[in-house]
Amino acid sequence: MTTTAEDRLHEYRRTLRAWLAGHVPENPTGDVEEAKAFQAALHDAGYSGITWPAGSGGQGLGPAEQQIFAEEAAAFEMPVRPFLIGMGMCGPTIVDLGTDEQKRRYLPPLLRGEEIWCQLFSEPGAGSDVAGLQCRAVADGDGWVLTGAKVWTSNAQWADYGAILARTDPDRPKHGGITMFVVDMRAPGLTVRPLVDMTGGAPFNEVYLDGVRVGPDDVLGQVNAGWAAAVTMLGHERVTISGLRQKRSSGLTFEALADLGRRHGTDPVARDRLADLYAHQRVLELFNARMRQETVAGAAPGSRGSVGKLAGAMLLRRAVDTAGHLAGANMVAWEDGDTGAASLELGTNSTPASNIAGGTNEIQRGIIGDRILGLPREPQVDRGVAFRDLTVGTQTSAAETSSEQTPKGGS
Amino acid sequence: MDLVLTSEQQELRAAVRDLLTDHADSARVRTAMDSDTGHDAELWRRLGTDLGVLGLAVPEELGGAGAGHVERSVLAAELGRALVPSPFLASAVFVLDTLLALPAQPARDELAAALASGERIAALAVAEDGAGVFDPGPSATRATRSGDGWRIEGRKSPVLSGEVADVLVVHAVTDDGPALFLVEAGASGLTRARLASIDPTRRLARIDLAGTPATRLDGDAAAALSAAGDRGAVALAAEQTAGIERAMELTVEYAKIRVQFGRPIGSYQAVKHGCADMYAAWEQSESAVRYAAWAADHDPGALPLAAAVAGVYVGPRYFEVATGMVQYHGGIGYTWEHDAHLFYKRAKSDELLLGTPGAQRARLAGLLNI
Numbered sequence: 131m132t133t134t135a136e137d138r139l140h141e142y143r144r145t146l147r148a149w150l151a152g153h154v155p156e157n158p159t160g161d162v163e164e165a166k167a168f169q170a171a172l173h174d175a176g177y178s179g180i181t182w183p184a185g186s187g188g189q190g191l192g193p194a195e196q197q198i199f200a201e202e203a204a205a206f207e208m209p210v211r212p213f214l215i216g217m218g219m220c221g222p223t224i225v226d227l228g229t230d231e232q233k234r235r236y237l238p239p240l241l242r243g244e245e246i247w248c249q250l251f252s253e254p255g256a257g258s259d260v261a262g263l264q265c266r267a268v269a270d271g272d273g274w275v276l277t278g279a280k281v282w283t284s285n286a287q288w289a290d291y292g293a294i295l296a297r298t299d300p301d302r303p304k305h306g307g308i309t310m311f312v313v314d315m316r317a318p319g320l321t322v323r324p325l326v327d328m329t330g331g332a333p334f335n336e337v338y339l340d341g342v343r344v345g346p347d348d349v350l351g352q353v354n355a356g357w358a359a360a361v362t363m364l365g366h367e368r369v370t371i372s373g374l375r376q377k378r379s380s381g382l383t384f385e386a387l388a389d390l391g392r393r394h395g396t397d398p399v400a401r402d403r404l405a406d407l408y409a410h411q412r413v414l415e416l417f418n419a420r421m422r423q424e425t426v427a428g429a430a431p432g433s434r435g436s437v438g439k440l441a442g443a444m445l446l447r448r449a450v451d452t453a454g455h456l457a458g459a460n461m462v463a464w465e466d467g468d469t470g471a472a473s474l475e476l477g478t479n480s481t482p483a484s485n486i487a488g489g490t491n492e493i494q495r496g497i498i499g500d501r502i503l504g505l506p507r508e509p510q511v512d513r514g515v516a517f518r519d520l521t522v523g524t525q526t527s528a529a530e531t532s533s534e535q536t537p538k539g540g541s
Numbered sequence: 542m543d544l545v546l547t548s549e550q551q552e553l554r555a556a557v558r559d560l561l562t563d564h565a566d567s568a569r570v571r572t573a574m575d576s577d578t579g580h581d582a583e584l585w586r587r588l589g590t591d592l593g594v595l596g597l598a599v600p601e602e603l604g605g606a607g608a609g610h611v612e613r614s615v616l617a618a619e620l621g622r623a624l625v626p627s628p629f630l631a632s633a634v635f636v637l638d639t640l641l642a643l644p645a646q647p648a649r650d651e652l653a654a655a656l657a658s659g660e661r662i663a664a665l666a667v668a669e670d671g672a673g674v675f676d677p678g679p680s681a682t683r684a685t686r687s688g689d690g691w692r693i694e695g696r697k698s699p700v701l702s703g704e705v706a707d708v709l710v711v712h713a714v715t716d717d718g719p720a721l722f723l724v725e726a727g728a729s730g731l732t733r734a735r736l737a738s739i740d741p742t743r744r745l746a747r748i749d750l751a752g753t754p755a756t757r758l759d760g761d762a763a764a765a766l767s768a769a770g771d772r773g774a775v776a777l778a779a780e781q782t783a784g785i786e787r788a789m790e791l792t793v794e795y796a797k798i799r800v801q802f803g804r805p806i807g808s809y810q811a812v813k814h815g816c817a818d819m820y821a822a823w824e825q826s827e828s829a830v831r832y833a834a835w836a837a838d839h840d841p842g843a844l845p846l847a848a849a850v851a852g853v854y855v856g857p858r859y860f861e862v863a864t865g866m867v868q869y870h871g872g873i874g875y876t877w878e879h880d881a882h883l884f885y886k887r888a889k890s891d892e893l894l895l896g897t898p899g900a901q902r903a904r905l906a907g908l909l910n911i
């Protein structure tokens with residue numbers, strides 16, 4: 131008897147489905163210990179790093195298995211949020227660009243759920259335009275000393291390691307003088323301060339670096355080629371974000387809102403909006419499924435990940451609008467203990483995050499226009515100019531940048 | 542589910558596109574839309590006979606190609622992309638699907654074969670008072686027995702391709718409920734009048750039946766129309782999605798070459814981001830169509846919902862994209878000479894062909910139990 135590839139995939143799906151049913155917690159608490167334990171269990175069962183090469187501690191399987199995993203996992207709410215940045219962004223970048231030693235050191239503990247990662251790109255003066263970053267890496271012996279400020283760093287409160295972008299050469303044009311390093315989040319000189327977001331939670335942080343040392347082995351990719359490394363990571367980020375489904379517990383899914391309608395009753399307008407919301411949610415799911423199938427068939431999605439990212443963000447805005455038609459005054463005021471109303475509040479207040487984080491909607495539209503449609507780029511005034519002569523962030527003049535370190539511009 | 546076309550399906554697309562590049566460029570589309578019949582009979586013959594694609598979703602034993610709805614959606618897309626004025630939707634989609642949803646019977650089998658080869662053209666005369674193509678509403682059209690046959694009294698409007706059809710499939714109410722009938726174009730008491738239309742690439746007619754002789758088709762009329770309505774929605778959404786793609790391509794091409802204020806207009810974000818939204822709408826529409834067509838072939842239980850989703854999502858997107866097409870072309874886009882208005886008008890007629898967007902969303906709401 132021979133087993134065909136199809137039989138093998140069928141078996142893979144069957145085993146996986148049973149495993150998920152037996153191991154995903156019913157009511158996830160969302161805390162970091164639960165996430166670590168679950169990630170470890172995923173690893174033990176062989177579902178961590180499915181497409182990562184075996185040499186890097188992954189399973190060495192193909193996009194077909196990845197697709198099956200995505201399909202089967204969609205029915206569950208896996209408690210893996212703290213690992214999304216590591217597994218979805220930093221890890222794949224190390225797989226692509228890391229040295230053998232870096233792969234050996236960082237990937238296995240990540241895959242096993244032992245170490246959490248964060249991404250230290252954004253700064254007070256550099257967000258959409260990450261390449262405008264000012265965090266300095268000054269050469270010192272065979273290593274560098276990092277000084278500057280990062281902001282909006284998700285996970286930094288838990289993280290063991292971060293992938294950080296810093297400026298190694300301010301005399302080059304802005305994209306040319308950046309290097310990506312791995313930084314130990316517990317290194318001397320590194321301070322993490324929580325930032326409260328508009329939901330009242332503190333999922334992200336300010337990170338201050340005051341003379342933090344990194345060595346030659348900490349360079350990810352090449353010195354002064356950090357922009358290429360950043361582009362690699364941002365590509366993984368878009369794919370990760372666009373593949374994310376809303377949490378089942380979110381108040382803004384069609385299912386949650388339909389349920390709300392069943393309890394509160396619907397008027398014709400609310401029904402109309404709800405049906406439209408369903409259609410938009412469903413076509414986005416189908417788009418993501420189609421991207422995965424095309425990947426299996428050998429056509430990588432590339433910049434088309436921006437479509438899923440943009441559509442997902444716009445879908446949430448539509449859901450917020452629909453929610454108002456269903457909940458009415460209950461979206462504004464509710465009795466203590468009304469968990470449905472509270473989850474709508476959280477959904478409503480966290481919707482802007484999806485439209486900003488990981489590249490704003492405007493930036494995604496720019497990517498689609500430039501890279502997919504091939505439309506002409508805007509004139510770039512910062513092209514070919516040494517970084518120290520540029521204005522970045524909220525500075526009012528270039529002079530402020532050149533006058534040695536000004537971590538945050540403005541008056 | 543399969544959301545990616547196989548290489549055979551891509552070859553079919555290339556073959557149809559080749560044919561249409563030669564026989565349905567803008568000049569020929571305009572000649573056809575201004576002609577008496579409103580379509581190009583020679584192109585119809587080539588589709589039916591040379592390529593043999595009018596019966597893609599018809600089983601081989603009924604004279605079709607025995608392929609499926611995925612293949613037919615590819616054909617519908619190519620015709621929609623080129624804005625071909627054609628009785629395709631009326632005859633090879635709406636009527637054929639209605640016939641196939643009825644039980645086997647000589648009148649049905651014979652007509653299905655003739656439609657699959659393109660030898661005859663049929664139109665679906667169900668709507669009254671401007672409802673969607675498959676919606677008889679509170680029908681005022683009556684059929685009564687007369688000797689061996691039936692006679693029909695009533696008015697149908699609008700009937701897609703009603704004037705050019707050789708035979709009509711008419712919905713009428715009998716003493717024992719609604720039924721479908723065949724009415725030959727030359728039947729007595731039948732008058733057909735062309736309606737004015739917003740869409741020059743599409744012909745719609747009013748049909749009056751005054752004691753017109755008809756042949757009754759066996760089977761549950763409501764069930765057949767419902768099944769055909771889902772399949773028709775898939776073909777229509779495929780046509781619309783291809784229209785979105787083509788309108789977007791032409792807009793992007795223009796935005797790259799039209800220079801104002803010293804830069805191509807496509808470098809301005811207002812235009813670029815508008816084009817990016819067109820692209821996002823196209824990718825999602827394409828995904829909705831691929832799934833609905835696959836469901837029609839492989840998961841009929843999932844078809845009603847899949848077809849409703851495609852209809853609800855894609856229809857309004859096409860009109861938005863076509864509106865953007867006119868807008869980003871500026872004055873030239875507002876001329877009769879430029880094709881932008883043909884997309885704009887087709888998008889509106891497509892959007893309303895199967896009922897208003899609100900009616901389509903209400904139907905989807907019903908399927909979702911909300």
Ligand SMILES: Cc1cc2nc3c(=O)[nH]c(=O)nc-3n(C[C@H](O)[C@H](O)[C@H](O)COP(=O)(O)OP(=O)(O)OC[C@H]3O[C@@H](n4cnc5c(N)ncnc54)[C@H](O)[C@@H]3O)c2cc1C
Nearest residue numbers: 249250251252257258282283284483486487488489490492
């Ligand atoms: C919840 C959350 C979590 C985050 N987590 C992380 C993290 O873990 N690590 C990290 O490094 N960063 C993180 N970020 C930062 C995020 O990547 C940035 O906030 C985002 O890229 C926007 O940058 P900015 O805030 O500086 O806004 P700006 O770039 O200043 O943008 C302000 C406005 O200007 C618009 N704009 C800017 N440039 C253009 C342009 N070229 N064309 C048109 N419009 C433009 C933007 O779309 C936006 O509307 C997070 C942000 C959020 C909200």
